[in-house]
Amino acid sequence: MEKSDAVASLGQHSLLLPAWVKTALLANDRLKLCLTVLQAAADRAMAPAKTPPDLRSEMAAAGLDAAWLRDMPTQASRDGEDVLLPQLPQLATQLAQDLSLMARPLLQTETDKSTRERVAFWAAKLDGLHDEDVLSPALLRALSHGHRAKHGEPADDSLHLLVMDLHKQLNHLAASLASELIDGAHVWQLQDDDRPRVAAFMRGLQRTSALKFDHPGLDTAATRDGERLLIQNDIGTNDAHVLVLQVQGLTISLTYSDLHSSRFEFFQAQLATYGAQWSSPEARVSAGLNRGEAYQLGTARFEATDEAQLQGMLEGIASRIVFLIDWNRARKRLLNFVGKREAIAVLAEAAKAEIGHMAWLKAGAERMLFEAMQAVGADAFRIGDRLDEVLGEAGAQAFLLEVLRLSSTAMLAQQPAALVADETRLLLARQLQRRAPEFDLLAEHAAYCQTLAEGISQALSHGWEQDKEAAAKLAQRAKAWERQADHLVMQARERARRQPRWAQFARLLETADDAADALEECAFLLGLIAEHHHQGWNKELRGLLAQLAQAVLHATQEQVRAVAVARGLNGASEAAEHDDFVASTWQVLRAERQCDELLRAAKRCMAAEVTNAAALMLVNDLANQLEFASDRLLNAAYALRELVFSKTEVGA
Known part of the structure; x- marks a missing residue:
């Protein structure tokens, strides 16, 4: 499958004439070779003792060194005046394919009616030989003779004569397509205004083309088709991967086909910088392309305000193409x-x-x-x-x-x-x-603990134990935060199963997660207390509970700071950095001791002021959970100290 077939499927035939002429001339060589082998096979059948000509070099040169063609002269046999030729169906198929390729560029131009009729006749004639294995003298003459009728003689056409006539017409067509190069692009029939536009496209292509290294691709062709400049780039080697641009006035229309939808989307995003307006891509199936499988086809439109912007768009589009190769x-x-x-x-x-x-x-x-x-x-x-x-x-x-x-x-x-x-x-x-991903998890978990503590502290400072709606919303948010904190612990456990160094971090997170659980429980208890279970809460009790929550919040803040400092500590760290870390962990210790004292003061106040059993139970649980959170934060701080000291090889 050739790239030209893919471009033809997009309807841009004028871009293809040079490639088609080149292909047609190669087909001419194969046609002449096949007719020579056919004549050699007929001669050998009629005279078995005759040594057939050695055509191996000609076959190699024509790219048709096939076993069936090499064997055809030796396997031909005589049957009266006819020749039995087992390879005749294969020969007919090869002749028909090459005749189609040879005639293709001529049939796309203003060739004469006689040529079209002759090509159609021989295409049908060869198609009728697909089930034949007998070569009659008349058929041999019709295929291979080169005698032209003289004046007054009846016309006696042959496939050989048609091939010779097509060859002459191809030479004339090739001369009319006198090609030139513009910065590596093969161009023909351009107008003066087209040349700087092609040069702009090639400037972008060459800016990045070195990045394909020795991979084939990026060949560019350009021509004028009526009022449009056409530019085609073959990208890589896949037959369904083609890009064609039409430039008319200050508008560019780009047609792009790709067998990978994800790469198609990637290219769309790449061209967004240059103002591409894409149509909806469609899935298309074309016979002979991409092994008959579907590929994506879409068009993009670019509107420029002046010539400079247009050339900038062409340069930008071209600079993106190399990144599609082997993407x-x-x-x-x-x-x-x-x-x-x-x-x-x-x-x-x-x-x-x-x-x-x-x-x-x-x-x-x-x-x-x-x-x-x-x-x-x-x-x-x-x-x-x-x-x-x-x-x-x-x-x-x-x-x-x-x-x-x-x-x-x-x-x-x-x-x-x-x-x-x-x-x-x-x-x-x-x-x-x-990068310390384990410290990322520690820091994120510490941040959730701080967020939970901030919520509880704010609630107790603003009297949310009497605001049912506010307390309920806090409990709902706290549950979500606690679940996200749990997810971090599960991540650490999973990594610890595969990487032993994660085990210590997983244990630390499990300890810290007890604090997160306790703080979420505090939010839940506040929600219950707000449902008319705050009897006996006087100013002194509210103040003590608020101080208790503030102390826990301070502990979480210091834990966040300790983790941040610990991330960068190693054996080469400055003494001041170690001092900052130790100071943060000591602040957690101080907060925990303060919580112990505040809890006892709160209990004395509860015993004196709260007489309702449900209210007493709930406020006692709330205070205990706050103190428990501070206790688990302290244990996490100690575990972090051990981890950092072992990491930096410093004794506790």
């Missing part, structure tokens, strides 16, 4: 490390930065990354881990984009792939040092 292969390999959305985002950023993905594919792609992950050790990656599971989605995307950048820079400088692999390993090691 789906790169996407599939990236899926080993990130999700679908993230893989496409990496490719989009690589295209935006004009670094592409082909260099990464050439440098080893997923194999290179797997080796880098293995080199940093099992403590960081275990079998089956993806990059985004260890580095996080944003971290993994940033790392992959930088790997693509490294690959492109190195391969464009013709540096060895081994150098890219070494740089990738170093980059991953540095990324792991900077």
